[in-house]
Amino acid sequence: MDISFENVDYIYQPNSPFQFQALKNLSFEIKSGEFVAIVGHTGSGKSTVIQHLNGLLRPTHGKTKIGDFTLTSDHKPKDMKSLREQVGIVFQYPEHQLFEETVEKDISFGPANFGVATEQIKERVKTSIEAVGISTDLLNRSPFELSGGQMRRVAIAGVLAVEPKVLVLDEPTAGLDPKGRKEIMNMFYRLHKEKGLTTILVTHHMEDALKFSDKVIVLEKGTKYLEGSVQEVFSNQARLNKVQLDIPEILTVVKEINNRFGLSIDYQGQSLDELAVQVSVGLKGLKKHE
Template structure:
């Protein structure tokens, strides 16, 4: 399902003396079945854009198209429920939103809220729990008796149980250890590759951007500063550094090699690319 912003402006507390514009003429398209990263500083407008993705906020001016549904300032709230089923949002620290007495009931809550029978909702919950790597033996436990990583998987399963077409992830690995981060990101990538789900990742982590995203949207002061593939954006490394957006771990390591005198036009962004580059250089040196 394609999502398009068409000249969107958004004001907090519009029409009051405290009115403050957060988005300025935002215009972009997220293609169907794509993996898109939205990056930018804290306060750049990422979270405001995120809340427009399933109409938690509506534009003050302009239009947001979610599939064939148009959202503008005149859209009635009662018409938004089907849209929110199609676009699921996993907020930062989603485990803080758990509330049911058992894991399976928490996961099943969303489908039941949309009219699915209890029996069918529980079956969906079991399937979704397996999808995110939760063992059958935790389903009847309280979610609050689980580890932090397991609690986050329960919360994510609750969003996936709604069977959305688009999954929006707001800093999904915040607070996780390195292995937990990798496991979580690999799980989302499998959903993208195997389930045909579109993924929209809001993050400060350039490793995740370079490892997974196909398309990147850079937000700055409520405006779209640049869009493109990770390769296209990081090709202009001076621009990225000037915007203080950082670089991936692999690219930081590579820059140290360049500083030590390595002559090359290459610019590896991922660990895989860096490894391939080093192996190729090693083989070239041995042939000489």
């Protein structure tokens, strides 16, 4: 599902003493099937962008398009429910949104709310728990009896059960340890590929943006500060530093290795072990030419 923002302004509490412009002339495009990271500090406009993606907010000026849906200040689609069915949002700490008596009821809530037939819901629950790695043994358990990691996966399964075409991830690994963060992000990337989703990752983890994204959009005070491929954006270290953002640590390591040993290793998503092998091979090659 294609998404575009065209010269979007958004003003909270206009014409009041508390008026605040959160988005300023913001324009970008996300193509169907892309995995795009949106990064920026608190106050950059990330949360406001998220709320435009499923019509919770409409532009004060400008236009947003999500697939066939167009939203402006004076126009919204008649079938907003259909839009929200197609855009699934995984918020920070999604486990805080669990409320039903059992895991099965919690996962079923979304599709039931959108009018999906009972038999289809059962199939979607089964498919969703398989996707997030939850056992069927847990379906009759209370979600509040589960571990924190299991609760998060149940909440994510509830979003997937609606079968959205767009998946918005708002700091989805908040509060997780490095192992848990890696597992959850690998799961999202697998789902992105398997289901052909358009995925938008809102994050402050530059490493995740580097590893998973096709494109990065950097926001600063409600404006688009940088946009481009991962390579294009993270090659602008000086510009990122101006808005208190760093390049991913792995790129700093690769740069230091190249400078120190006279190598020309190009980072293409390698693990640290793979980089170590490349460094070893590169150093052996240098010795042969001495």
